[in-house]
Amino acid sequence: xxxxxxxxxxxxxxxxxxxxxxxxxxxxxxxxxxxxxxxxxxxxxxxxxxxxxxxxxxxxxxxxxxxxxxxxxxxxxxxxxxxxxxxxxxxxxxxxxxxxxxxxxxxxxxxxxxxxxxxxxxxxxxxxxxxxxxxxxxxxxxxxxxxxxxxxxxxxxxxxxxxxxxxxxxxxxxxxxxxxxxxxxxxxxxxxxxxxxxxxxxxxxxxxxxxxxxxxxxxxxxxxxxxxxxxx
DNA sequence: GCGACAG
DNA sequence: ATCTTGTCGC
Numbered sequence: 431x432x433x434x435x436x437x438x439x440x441x442x443x444x445x446x447x448x449x450x451x452x453x454x455x456x457x458x459x460x461x462x463x464x465x466x467x468x469x470x471x472x473x474x475x476x477x478x479x480x481x482x483x484x485x486x487x488x489x490x491x492x493x494x495x496x497x498x499x500x501x502x503x504x505x506x507x508x509x510x511x512x513x514x515x516x517x518x519x520x521x522x523x524x525x526x527x528x529x530x531x532x533x534x535x536x537x538x539x540x541x542x543x544x545x546x547x548x549x550x551x552x553x554x555x556x557x558x559x560x561x562x563x564x565x566x567x568x569x570x571x572x573x574x575x576x577x578x579x580x581x582x583x584x585x586x587x588x589x590x591x592x593x594x595x596x597x598x599x600x601x602x603x604x605x606x607x608x609x610x611x612x613x614x615x616x617x618x619x620x621x622x623x624x625x626x627x628x629x630x631x632x633x634x635x636x637x638x639x640x641x642x643x644x645x646x647x648x649x650x651x652x653x654x655x656x657x658x659x660x661x662x
Numbered sequence: 663g664c665g666a667c668a669g
Numbered sequence: 670a671t672c673t674t675g676t677c678g679c
Contacts (some may be wrong), residue, residue, distance in 0.1 A: 431673095453664090473670075474669075474670085475669095475671095476669090476670055476671075479670085479671080509670070510669060511667090512666080512667040512668070512669090513667075513668080515669055516668095519668080519669075536663055540668080540669070541668045541669060542668055545668090547667095549667090551668065552669085553666075566668085568668050568669090569668080569669085570667095570668065570669090571667090571668080572666095572667070572668045573666090573667085575667090605678090605679085610668080640663080
């Protein structure tokens with residue numbers, strides 16, 4: 431393994447796991463990010479199981495207005511294996527990110543950050559690959575345990591693995607299942623929670639994720655015409 | 663050996 | 670992730 435972070439071609443599960451162990455040591459879990467003016471949401475949808483469609487939507491943090499988006503389609507190379515999600519989705523995401531005119535200051539990814547068996551969920555892996563600050567926003571648990579979460583918007587409970595805090599189980603809205611937040615790269619857990627809440631309005635998912643979901647999935651056209659694109 | 667298991 | 674209608678609750 432020359433560069434332990436590169437995803438080149440198809441890897442066997444064993445190779446992928448070894449790469450994760452090597453790359454995990456490069457993850458930064460303290461705050462090392464610039465002033466955040468724009469936040470992007472990234473998500474991947476699938477067309478007929480064999481084509482991945484990644485969507486990246488950049489929003490202004492102050493009013494959560496979308497300012498730019500990009501979509502990338504790529505043939506699927508790896509199957510979905512719990513713990514190895516990034517190898518399946520990152521190629522398409524990187525492609526979409528490269529299409530942006532201006533890089534966002536922060537990335538909110540669907541899936542875990544360091545709340546992962548080897549501390550390298552898709553958000554952390556994407557952070558290492560791009561060098562960008564990232565946060566993991568999972569809709570369900572991959573690993574770790576936690577106590578009950580108060581049913582009050584903004585409240586959270588630590589997610590831990592062997593008495594190590596790897597994330598937070600956050601109630602983004604009363605009466606709905608909580609979200610699993612964790613540091614991706616260059617963002618601490620407290621800061622991650624703050625930014626996620628800053629992107630939440632009246633729904634369970636932050637606006638970044640809602641926009642990316644909509645565009646990555648089928649009815650993307652409906653969401654696209656709602657964006658006043660400033661691209662040619 | 664028997665579960666658990668992001669999207 | 671994706672397949673899918675109506676329905677319960679604030």
